[in-house]
Amino acid sequence: MAESVRRLLGKPGAADLRPYTKLLEPIEAREPELRELTRDELTDRAAELGNAELPYERADLIELCALGREVARRTLDERPYDVQLLGVMALLDGHITEMATGEGKTLSGALAAAGFALRGQGVHVLSVNDYLARRDAEWMRPLYELLGVAVSWVGEESTREERANAYSADVTYASVSELGFDVLRDRMVTEENERVLGEASVALIDEADSVLVDEARVPLVLAGAAESSSADVEMAELVRGLTPRLHYEVDDEGRNVQLTDAGIDEVERELGDIDLYSEDDTSVLPRVNLALHAHVLLQRDVHYVVREGGIQLINESRGRIALLQRWPDGLQAAVEAKERVAASDTGEVLDSITVQALAVRYPTLCGMTGTAMAVAEQLREFYELEVAVIPPNKPCVRTDGVGRLYATREEKEDGLVAEVTSAHATGRPILIGTQDVAESEALAKRLHAEGLDCVVLNAKNDADEASIIAEAGTYGAITVSTQMAGRGTDIRLGGSDMSDRERVVEAGGLYVMGFGRYPSSRLDDQLRGRAGRQGDPGSSTFFVSADDELIATNAPDVRNYAVNADGEITDPGWPPMVDHAQRVAQGQLVEAHRNTWRYNKLIDVQRGVVLEHREAVLRENLGDRQLAVDCPTRHADLVAEVGAEEVARAARLITLYHLDRGWTDHNAFLAELREGIHLRFLGRRDPLDEFNRDAVPAFKGFLDEARARAAETFGQAEAVDGRIDVTALGIKRPSMTWTYMVHDHPFSSALETFAGKVRTALGQPPRSPSA
């Protein structure tokens, strides 16, 4: 069997590509005829595809791909490769396609989106950020237009009208957070026509693993009227004076910090001989704990940066600044106090939705990424999605080294610098991936000190990322970067204009070096994948040390191997141990994901009940009907005075107000419950049971209570000049102006840590990484 055919048969465990490959020949056979068609004729042919339902039958699928190819050639001057068409077909079947960096996912995705749209489905193409949403929509616009498909995009700056217009297009590009914002806001409208989202039924997700797995449990939060929170400067200063190990202890994983007995004494003394555990004032201990958490566990330039006089979180799975992201309010204020910056505004949480819940709203889900196979099981477990591994257009000739393991971090750095020096002497462009901002800066400093000029790309300058990345393949370039997921710009050899390509190819192409392994093999692969694009030469290798957190925590035994004069461990036994360490870390992330999912399931059920009820109030006048029963006299009097329509309007606003108000309060209760539950955990009860035990009864009378409150308010309604003034009744809608993504870390990590402790206390073995 020819190698090219063997490659096309796909990997075990992945979706079968054979049905698609069989269509490649007939698709190609359509080409001569389609080339002769005028633009209008092409558009007409595309419209004809709309005369049937999904899924596409064989003949129509062939026609769609052939048309898509011709249209892309004419409008973008890019004739989609066979493998890109395989990607289109797999997406149309609702799969996650794995396509390597630079294989042209943007074009594949656009053709698939158009395919769905031609069959009458509304499509949302979800990107990881606004920049990519806009860029891709504009880039693909000529293609969509020729196919007769309306395309649009939404960005952070878009107004309500622009959003409504954008979502009414057949295909809308948006970032996950903007979409989340609109979904949450639409849930709180008081008039049906205030909604901006249409009826999209398909979500096509770019960087699908990052969104569906890494960020699945991140809640997007809709916040209401802002007010200023007060920074707890007193506590920040107090914990600043404490001594590690003497006054507090951090657990091995660096996820939990606790005062020691000496620390408790010290804090009590500093606060004027109070009793931290006094039943009379329970507010002090949480304040101390927050300040301690902020002081010890959240590190500047790792978890956040201080920029423009404020704290900006670093999104750990992408190494970027997460602009709208903040920690739960108390913690955010504690970090602000620690860094002595002004306290930022806080708001009341009106509602929230996790990225996962956002994704599963769509009847059809599909997506693309460079690295999906490694999370195939999770995609199946959480989303019932299959992965289709699309082979590269040209075979990948990149060589991936086993890597090097050193005993200490210093030796690792020395080893890397030596390798950079010798590779740089040949003119090869080098890309170094680091774990965090602080590390990227320290390494850049060292390289400069060695006379090696380099450019740094990290969360502090991510606005320039597209241009920095575009030039990373220039002859002699050295680029130091934090994680590469979702960077969305490919590295062309010889610079963005490829003018120097030959020289760079001769030198061996891009050399990717990882400064430490990431907690997930996918992140390693994303970094590696930057080299060897479209059959380019290139290589990759990772430098690790026994001191690296990942290794020290999960594979401490590597220390038993002998080291050579450079501090390098050369025994062939080490690579599997490092791989194992990474698998353990991955297992912990999956477990955390499962945990959040379990909590959210219950909350989602409750939210579903409220939303269904809300819908009936909005569309079917349920509030009015209920109030006519609950306050018959008042209702009748008001109808006589101002008419049924005006009463129905007021009834709707009053009922929705109390439903939303109740849900906001219930949300706050659930959040507190979740955060407080780990304390009870020490009592060795299952936290989820505990959570359900309280959350279920708390919701029990929810709808009745909202109804009773509405009746109470309605009872006081007065007619003035033929109208019912609801604001006079205290019905004021909160301003829903901003959203943020909460970092899930503090709670879930505490939960996991406590879970570990409980298991140990019960004499159970720690859970295995693959569990």
Ligand SMILES: Nc1ncnc2c1ncn2[C@@H]1O[C@H](COP(=O)(O)OP(=O)(O)OP(=O)(O)O)[C@@H](O)[C@H]1O
């Ligand atoms: N069929 C084609 N013919 C020629 N060039 C193409 C074709 N398809 C895509 N390209 C080009 O390849 C480059 C990479 O495309 P794209 O950015 O979509 O890749 P990607 O798979 O999304 O990579 P990344 O993982 O970096 O986001 C672009 O410059 C694009 O114009």
